Amino acid sequence: MTATPFPVSEIVATRRPHRKDAARNYDALLAAAREAFAEHGAEASLEDIARRAAVGIGTLYRNFPTRRDLFESVYADEVNALCRAAVELADREPWEALTTWLDGFAGYMVTKRAIREALNDESDIFIACRESMYAAGGPLLERAQKAGVARADMDFGDLLRMVAGITATAFEDDAQRDRVLAIALDGVRTGR
Amino acid sequence: MTATPFPVSEIVATRRPHRKDAARNYDALLAAAREAFAEHGAEASLEDIARRAAVGIGTLYRNFPTRRDLFESVYADEVNALCRAAVELADREPWEALTTWLDGFAGYMVTKRAIREALNDESDIFIACRESMYAAGGPLLERAQKAGVARADMDFGDLLRMVAGITATAFEDDAQRDRVLAIALDGVRTGR
DNA sequence: GTTGAACCGGAGGTGTGCCTCCGCTACAGT
DNA sequence: ACTGTAGCGGAGGCACACCTCCGGTTCAAC
Secondary structure: OOOOOOOHHHHHHHHOOOOHHHHHHHHHHHHHHHHHHHHHHHHOOHHHHHHHOOOOHHHHHHHOOOHHHHHHHHHHHHHHHHHHHHHOOOOOOHHHHHHHHHHHHHHHOOOHHHHHHHOOOOOHHHHHHHHHHHHHHHHHHHHHHHOOOEOOOOOHHHHHHHHHHHHOOOOOOHHHHHHHHHHHHHHHEOOO | OOOOOOOHHHHHHHHOOOOHHHHHHHHHHHHHHHHHHHHHHHHOOHHHHHHHOOOOHHHHHHHOOOHHHHHHHHHHHHHHHHHHHHHOOOOOOHHHHHHHHHHHHHHHOOOHHHHHHHOOOOOHHHHHHHHHHHHHHHHHHHHHHHOOOEOOOOOHHHHHHHHHHHHOOOOOOHHHHHHHHHHHHHHHEOOO
C-alpha cells in the first residue's frame, strides 16, 4: 500500500513548453528562481529572477502566471530529487539510511529558507509534495524505529522540521552546522 | 573574572529621549518594531512600523536614523531580558537551570527570524550583545558540563544556534515545537 | 503665562517591484 | 522557402517603501 513517490514530477513536466527556445527559457527560469529563492527566501524579486535568467519579465509571467506557480515548480523539483534518493537507500543499515537521507534533505534543499516557509503551506501542490516526501522518507524512520535505533515517540514531521530548522540557521561554518545536526540527531537515536 | 552581563542596556537607555511625549513615541516604536520584525524578519517595512506605533514616519527616522539602529535597539532589549533571567537561575539544578534559560531564549525571542539572521552579524553592537549573552548563558552550560549532565564536545554557540534554528521553524503547533526541542536537547544531555 | 527649543507628522521626490499589453521574432510544419 | 502562430521582451501604469525636509505643535523651564 505504498503511495507512488512521484506524483509530482508529471505536474511539472506537463507545463514545460514544447518549442526549443521556450523550453530553454523555462529551464533557465527554474534555475534562476532556485538560486534567488535560496538567497532571498520566498519573496525574492521576480524581475531579478528574470534578469538572472536573461529573459524578459513577460516570459517569466507567461510560464508562471503567479509567484506561487514558480515557487511550486522549484519546490516540486527538489522534492522529486529527494524521493529518488530515498529509494536507493533501501539496503543500508536502518540508522545509516535515515541519517544519509536526512543529510540529503539538508543539502539538496538549496531552497532552504523557502522550504521552511512552505512546510506548513496548505495548497494542493504543497500537500501533494509533502505526502510524496513523507512517503519516501517516512519508511526510513519507521524502519529505524522498528529496529530499536530511533525513539518511537516522534513522527516524521517532527524529524523533518528539526532538521530543516537547524540547517536553515546561520552558522560560523559548515563544520559547526554538521556538529550541531549530529548532536540533535543523537537525541533521536536510542540504544547507544 | 565575570564580564558584567549588562553593558548593553546603557547604550539603549542613553538614546531614549527626555521629553515625555518623545519618550512615549520611542517606546511605542520599539514595541511596534519588535512585533513587525517578529512577523516579517529584519526587512519589515519601516512605514508599517511607524503606522503600528501610531507615529509619523519622520518620528521614526529621528529616533532611529537607519533601519539598523532600530533593529539593534530591539535586539539589545531582548538580550538584556535574557541576561537578567540568567542571574535568577544560579541556585537551580544545573540541567534544569540550563533548559529553563533556553526556554526563555526560545520564548523571549519574539524577534525569532531576526535573531537568527543576526547571530552571525559582525557589527560592534551585535558583537557586544553576543558577548553579553554568552557571558550570561555560557556559565549555565559550563556548570551542566562540569556536573556531567551535558556533553562536553560542544560549546555555547553550538547550543544557541541549535535552539534558535528549531524555534524559528514553522511547526504545526506549539506542542510539536516543544516536543522537537526536547528531543534535540536530549542529544545534548549525558548520563541518562 | 510666556517662550523657545525640541519634537511632531506627513507631503513628496526617488527608486524598485508587480503585472499587463502589444508590436516584433523565430520556430516548426508543410 | 513560406507562413501562421507560439513565443519573445520590455515599455509603462500602479503600488508601495525609503528617506528628507519643514511648517506647525507641545512640552518644560522660568
